[in-house]
Amino acid sequence: MGRSPCCEKGHTKKGTWTKEEDDLLISYIKAHGEGCWRSLPKAAGLLRCGKSCRLRWINYLRPDLKRGNFTSEEDEAIIRLHSLLGNKWSIIAATLPGRTDNEIKNHWNTNIKRRLMSSGIDPSTHRPIDGSAAAIQNNDTEGEKNSELSLELRISPPSPHSPKLPPNAAEKIEQNPQLLP
DNA sequence: AACACCATCAACCGCGGAAAA
DNA sequence: GTTTTCCGCGGTTGATGGTGT
Secondary structure, three states, X not given: OOOOOOOOHHHOOOOOOOXXXXXXXXXXXXXXXXXXXXXXXXXXXXXXXXXXXXXXXXXXXXXXOOOOOXXXXXXXHHHHHHHHHOOOHHHHHHOOOOOOHHHHHHHHHHHHHXXXXXXXXXXXXXXXXXXXXXXXXXXXXXXXXXXXXXXXXXXXXXXXXXXXXXHHHHHHHHOOHHHOO
C-alpha cells in the first residue's frame, strides 16, 4: 500500500503537550467536533500532526475519561476479555467506559501481566506456565473455557448503545454463540 | 546526599484496513 | 479493479517520578 508521511515532519512539533496546545485542541473540538484529524492541526493553529492530536484527545483530553486507579472489577474484566480477544485493546476499552486502549494496554503491561506471571499463568495464553497450582484453577477443558468466556460476556455485554464498541467486537462474540446465556 | 534501578505513563512509529478517487 | 489517502490500532520507546542502596 502506498503511504505518504502522515504529516510534513519539518513543520510538526513532537513531545509532551503544553497547556496552551491542550487548550487549542479542546476549544477547536468543542467548536467543530472530532474528525478529519489531518486538517485539524492547521485549522486549530497547532504545529502537531493529526495523529498526535487524535491521540492526545482520545487518551487524555476527552471529557468522559475516568482516569485514576483501575478497580479490581475492571482488572477482572480486562483479564477475561484478554483471554477471549487477545491484545484487542480497543475492543476491551470499548467495554470499559471512561478507559482508553492506551491506558488499558499500559495497565496490562505494567501490572496485570506481572501479576499473572507471578501466579504462574502465562499472560498471553492464560494457561499455567508449568504444572503449578494455577493449573487447578485454570483447567484447560473446553467446558471450563466456555464457562469462563460466558462469564466474560456477562461482565461486558455488547450493547448497541455502547458508545465506542466497534462492529468486530460483536463479530467476536457471534463467533461464540454457544456462550450466550 | 547521591546514585542506580524500577515502575508508570504519555507519546511516537509503522502497519493494515477502509474509503475515496 | 487499482491506486492513493486517511484513520485507527498495537507495539514500542522515552521521560519522569519514586524507591532502594
